[in-house]
Amino acid sequence: xxxxxxxxxxxxxxGFGIFFWVLKAFxxxxxxxxxxxxxxxxxxxxxxxxxxxxxxxxxxxxxxAKIAKIEEEARFKIQEAVQEGKKIAQEIRExxxxxxxxxxxxxxxxxxxxxxxAQVDLKxxxxxxxxxxxxxxxxxxxxxxxxxxxxxxxxxxxxxxxxK
Amino acid sequence: MxxxxxxxxxxxxxxxxxxxxxxEAAGHGAAAHGEAAAHAEEGxxxxxxxxxxxxxxxxxxxxxxxxLHEWExxxxxxxxxxxxxxxxxxxxxxxxxxxxxxxxxYEMAAESLDNFVIGILGPRWRKFTPFVGSLFLYIFIMNxxxxxxxxKSPTSSFGITFPLGLSVFLYVQFTGIRELGFFKYLDHxxxxxxxxxxxILIPLMLFLHVVGEFVKPLSxxxxxxxxxxxxxxxxxxFVGMGSQMPLPxxxxxPFLFLALLTSFVQATVFCLLTTIYIALMxxxxxxxxxxxxxxxx
Numbered sequence: 001x002x003x004x005x006x007x008x009x010x011x012x013x014x015g016f017g018i019f020f021w022v023l024k025a026f027x028x029x030x031x032x033x034x035x036x037x038x039x040x041x042x043x044x045x046x047x048x049x050x051x052x053x054x055x056x057x058x059x060x061x062x063x064x065a066k067i068a069k070i071e072e073e074a075r076f077k078i079q080e081a082v083q084e085g086k087k088i089a090q091e092i093r094e095x096x097x098x099x100x101x102x103x104x105x106x107x108x109x110x111x112x113x114x115x116x117x118a119q120v121d122l123k124x125x126x127x128x129x130x131x132x133x134x135x136x137x138x139x140x141x142x143x144x145x146x147x148x149x150x151x152x153x154x155x156x157x158x159x160x161x162x163x164k
Numbered sequence: 165m166x167x168x169x170x171x172x173x174x175x176x177x178x179x180x181x182x183x184x185x186x187x188e189a190a191g192h193g194a195a196a197h198g199e200a201a202a203h204a205e206e207g208x209x210x211x212x213x214x215x216x217x218x219x220x221x222x223x224x225x226x227x228x229x230x231x232l233h234e235w236e237x238x239x240x241x242x243x244x245x246x247x248x249x250x251x252x253x254x255x256x257x258x259x260x261x262x263x264x265x266x267x268x269x270y271e272m273a274a275e276s277l278d279n280f281v282i283g284i285l286g287p288r289w290r291k292f293t294p295f296v297g298s299l300f301l302y303i304f305i306m307n308x309x310x311x312x313x314x315x316k317s318p319t320s321s322f323g324i325t326f327p328l329g330l331s332v333f334l335y336v337q338f339t340g341i342r343e344l345g346f347f348k349y350l351d352h353x354x355x356x357x358x359x360x361x362x363x364i365l366i367p368l369m370l371f372l373h374v375v376g377e378f379v380k381p382l383s384x385x386x387x388x389x390x391x392x393x394x395x396x397x398x399x400x401x402f403v404g405m406g407s408q409m410p411l412p413x414x415x416x417x418p419f420l421f422l423a424l425l426t427s428f429v430q431a432t433v434f435c436l437l438t439t440i441y442i443a444l445m446x447x448x449x450x451x452x453x454x455x456x457x458x459x460x461x
Contacts, residue, residue, distance in 0.1 A: 005221055007407035008213050012313045015403065015414030019311070019421065035268050043262045 127151045212400045214316040241318035244305045284439045300435040307427030310396045320396045325389040329381030340445035
């Protein structure tokens with residue numbers, strides 16, 4: 001202890017101890033806080049970037065989902081329109097067919113009517129022809145009304161016979 | 165960038181220490197012997213006990229101890245360089261994007277030094293941050309080493325501070341030639357003559373500039389050495405006084421805070437002046453305002 005060098009070392013160690021203790025008590029915390037703040041700031045920066053990235057990815061996924069949904073809807077609407085078109089075409093076709101049938105039926109009826117008319121005309125002409133022929137053959141003067149009845153009777157028989 | 169800064173740090177530290185070897189070798193021998201004699205006579209000395217002079221006190225004739233004692237300042241300068249290299253390696257080894265611990269501390273230091281250099285030179289010249297930053301950390305730790313028991317401030321020796329100033333001088337001249345080109349560098353030294361008066365004044369301007377350039381390392385190193393040596397002597401004297409009291413009292417402890425402040429301020433001043441010397445050597449058209457501001461100081 002009497003050695004001046006040892007005493008100097010002791011004094012120096014004690015002084016440094018006090019210096020260290022004071023620094024630890026008063027400067028250590030602010031320095032640590034500074035470092036911690038810096039670390040936290042950097043960490044937050046990275047977290048912000050990460051969350052921004054995630055948000056962007058979420059938005060991208062949303063966007064893709066929405067586009068897919070819109071595309072699906074568009075496809076569905078197109079299909080619907082196609083179905084609708086097909087339905088309308090079918091209806092138009094059926095209506096046309098019905099109209100054609102109606103026209104056909106009417107035409108048939110007209111034809112039948114015309115045929116009936118023609119038959120009646122024909123009958124009248126045949127009767128006339130027959131009467132004139134019969135008048136020539138029989139040289140008999142019959143009452144015209146009676147003659148007509150007889151011929152018509154005859155023709156009816158003929159037509160019945162023909163239909164049998 | 166970080167890795168490059170680290171390499172520059174190591175290179176610089178060893179370069180500085182190497183130059184210290186050279187200059188110490190020239191004038192240390194006689195001084196060391198004289199110092200030892202004075203130490204023996206005075207008892208309580210102007211130097212604090214450190215690991216090497218304690219060893220020398222107990223084993224004065226051991227060749228290794230004698231060698232260490234002779235190269236004491238260089239040993240501590242190398243120890244500081246090794247400490248910095250080691251801690252930087254530790255900090256960089258488990259580097260993560262979110263820094264913590266030592267990495268966080270060194271990143272903050274690097275960031276502050278980068279802002280310091282950018283603040284003076286502008287963002288274009290941030291490539292000087294590794295040099296100035298390494299200088300700052302190296303000098304600050306060397307200055308502060310005097311406060312830590314069993315260590316010594318190598319910067320309390322002119323043999324250490326002069327090589328530091330010399331390396332700044334060489335780096336500044338090299339930067340001038342690299343950035344300006346050799347002829348523009350000469351033009352700068354000749355005071356950039358553009359008219360008859362300028363040309364007439366070339367010999368005077370050249371002389372002034374050359375002397376000015378050579379004075380810079382001297383002023384840098386003398387300032388650093390003087391301040392740190394003075395601070396160490398102050399602490400040593402008070403340690404001596406405290407140890408001679410009947411009960412040893414560490415009356416020197418308030419000066420340890422002063423030493424902490426001086427260590428920081430002197431390292432800052434050294435780096436500030438280095439940055440300004442670089443700024444003075446850089447092309448004028450880039451950062452004309454900064455240049456003028458520097459001149460006006």
